[in-house]
Amino acid sequence: MGIRLDGVSVSYGGTTVLDSLDLTVEPGEFTALLGPSGSGKTTALRTVAGFVRPDSGRVYLGGRDVTDLPPYDRGVGMVVQSYALFPHMRVERNVAFGLRAQGVPRNEVASRVTEALEMTGMGSYARRYPRELSGGQQQRVAISRALAIRPKVLLLDEPLSALDARLRAEMTDELARLHRELPDLTVLHVTHDQGEALTLADRVAVLDRARLREYDTPRALYDRPRTAFTAGFVGSANLLPARLEGDRVRVCGLELPVSPEDLPAGTADGAGLQVCLRPHRIVLGPAEHTLRGTVTDLSWRGSVHHLTVDVDGRSVTVELAGHRTPPGPGGAVELGFDRDDAVLVPAGEEP
Incomplete structure (x- = not known):
């Protein structure tokens, strides 16, 4: 079952939190909604779930207009950040809750609960109470409860943000496994964590200030962002001011050759641009193109050294x-990069 938001707008007290959002998630696809706090991603998810009524636009599930349907008639499963488990119920009763609300026959409930718990590796915890579980285990129970109703669409509202780094990594692997094992399940996942989005999603929708900025595969957003916002938000990036001069772009004293397909749409000769360089794509020493600068900061971060280099008054980050x-600090360095690693994006953000 696919998801389609058609021109959906939502306002609270005169503040627009979603602005004419058009978004299509294909059946069986895992899509992440990525963006900073206040970008509108949770509102978009809650609109799909039926907890938010759009001011304008329509919501479709599997081609059916569900805009006016209540949440319980939409057939979606939802997992929220707080887990929302009933503390007085054992795990098996928590997972059975949605099934009983749907009127599933009693003799079928037990088998469905067992099936859902086994999917998340929680089969041996059925008789425990939530207080007897770790945070990661509680989140697995919450996912089991959502899967028990056998939804065609699973909505995840920052389900891993309350976990520590180790548990978050484990649960990311768990969600990836579920996506592989349930290929017909459509997933819409809200997160502000770039790693989660890039690891789990087939496609990522980048939201900012109530608007959809870009929607593409994780690889395309990372390697070839089309906006300065996406370049800076999806991974880390150096954004260096540049100017188009004929078939060249001038940046920090260098001239980079460009072809029309390298340029953002509508770029005119003489226009200002930004060159996006990922820190890990830069090497020390000469390469196809070389910048020269002075180290201003150096720190070791386990697997990499993190350098900050002053290049013509611009701060450039390098990961070695x-x-x-x-x-x-104070050392003179050459920073080398290949032309293919320098991506051109518009100089200013979209209004």
Whole structure:
């Protein structure tokens, strides 16, 4: 069952939180809604669930207009950040709650509960209370409860944000496994964590200030962002001011050759641009193109050295993996990169 939001707008007290959102999630696809706090991603999810009524636009599930249907008639499962487990109920009763609300025959409930708990590796915890479980285990129970009703659409509202780093990594792997094992299940996942979005999603919708900025595969958003916002939000990026001069772009004293397909749509000669360079794509020493600067900061972060370099008054971040003796503050360095690693985006954000 696919999801389609057609021109959906939502306002609270005169403040627009979703602005004419058009979004299509294909059946069986895992889509992440990624954006900063206040970007509208949770409102979009709750609109699909039926907890928010749009001011304008329509919501479709499997081609059916569900805009006017209550949540319990939409056939979707939902997992929220707080888990929302009933503390006085054992795990098996928590998972059975939705089934009983739907009127599933009593003799079928037990088998459906067992099936859902086994999917998340919680089969041996059926008789425990939520207080007897870790945070990761409670989240697995919440996912089991959502899956027990056998939804065609699963909505995840930042379900991992309350977990520590280790548990978050484990649950990310768990969600990836469920996506592989339930290929017909459509998933819409709200997160502000770039790693989750890039790891789990087939496609990522990047929202900012109530609007959809970009919607593409994780690889495309990371390697070839089309806006400065996406470049800076999806992973880390150096954004250097540049200017188009004929078939060249001038940046920090360098001239980079460009072809029409390299340029943002509608770029005119003489226009200002930004060059996006990912920190890990930069090497120390000469390469196809080389910037020269002075190290202003150096820190070791386990697997990489993190350098900050002043280049013509601009701060450039570099991540060096396995470099034994990076220069310290005050050291002169050459920063090399390949032309294919320099992506051009518009100089200013969209209004």
